[in-house]
Amino acid sequence: MTKLEEKTIRSEEIFSGKIISLHLQDVELPNGKQGKREIIKHPGAVAILAVTADNKVLMVEQYRKALERTIVEIPAGKLEKGEEPALCARRELEEETGYECENLELLTSFYTSPGFADEIVHVYLATGLTKKENAAALDEDEFVNLEELTLDEAEQYVKEQKIFDAKTIFAVQYLQLQEALKNK
Known part of the structure; x- marks a missing residue:
């Protein structure tokens, strides 16, 4: 079975608003390569x-x-x-x-x-x-x-x-x- 977790290498908040914030993340992919993720944080x-x-x-x-x-x-x-x-x-x-x-x-x-x-x-x-x-x-x-x-x-x-x-x-x-x- 392939490991699916992506490890966060770096995370930068690029926007913080009244309700949400946007984070740009560099991640290490399961195959060892790197990728980028745009993540919206919300309080629920x-x-x-x-x-x-x-x-x-x-x-x-x-x-x-x-x-x-x-x-x-x-x-x-x-x-x-x-x-x-x-x-x-x-x-x-x-x-x-x-x-x-x-x-x-x-x-x-x-x-x-x-x-x-x-x-x-x-x-x-x-x-x-x-x-x-x-x-x-x-x-x-x-x-x-x-x-x-x-x-x-x-x-x-x-x-x-x-x-x-x-x-x-x-x-x-x-x-x-x-x-x-x-x-x-």
Whole structure:
């Protein structure tokens, strides 16, 4: 079996921004040759699959500048330094939807683009939802429209590419699987 690890010879941070940093690395490849890697460092994030008592999924429509369009997503947000993912999930749910949850369960965690980034997203299922009267406000540079979708509507949004990101497609497929298992 071939050893696959790449040894870092040198790493230089060439950009440090509000959310990400970019590092240029010289590496020794498994065959002994050298290569270069461009690595994005990210603090991680959470995403919340929030399901109401009447089986609707809370989603937010948000403009994504990188895509130059709006898409519909499950609520999500970046981890603050040292923040526990579950606390971040509760905070983001309240900020983006105005709801709080009684139950919060970690479904999975995954790397978004491991070929060039270390961002990990922790996906939670939130149930026992209650609308808060004085919910936390969105970040000052964040603007969203709240939507409550049935599973059928969410599936249609995927087909229409209104839902077009991995975390939200995962959430829809998770619900489809749960529905299929329930009807077995």
